[in-house]
Amino acid sequence: MKGVTPQKLQACPHCGYLVNSAGTFDGEDFAPLPGDITMCIECTGFCIFAEDMTLRKLTPDEFVELDVDARTQLLEGRRRMKEIKRLHPKDDDADTSPGA
Numbered sequence: 001m002k003g004v005t006p007q008k009l010q011a012c013p014h015c016g017y018l019v020n021s022a023g024t025f026d027g028e029d030f031a032p033l034p035g036d037i038t039m040c041i042e043c044t045g046f047c048i049f050a051e052d053m054t055l056r057k058l059t060p061d062e063f064v065e066l067d068v069d070a071r072t073q074l075l076e077g078r079r080r081m082k083e084i085k086r087l088h089p090k091d092d093d094a095d096t097s098p099g100a
């Protein structure tokens with residue numbers, strides 16, 4: 001799928017959901033780097049890529065230290081993901097882009 005980059009299979013540190021790719025809402029090509037922040041599509045928990053590209057939870061202190069744009073993007077992403085999940089309950093093949 002466009003805008004989705006395969007990643008090493010690993011469990012979400014929040015919920016245990018198996019994650020094997022990273023992507024964006026807007027379909028842009030995206031290759032995460034250490035220190036990048038991401039969100040679990042299952043539980044919408046925020047995570048950060050460590051140096052070895054494993055995921056760990058983003059701490060509340062780290063969240064507060066982000067600039068306001070980054071925090072706004074993360075919270076907007078969480079809101080959009082919850083809306084998508086509400087509209088497409090248990091639809092594993094759902095295109096997660098809003099299509100607009």
Ligand SMILES: [Zn+2]
Pocket residue numbers: 012013014015016017040041042043044045
């Ligand atoms: Zn999760």
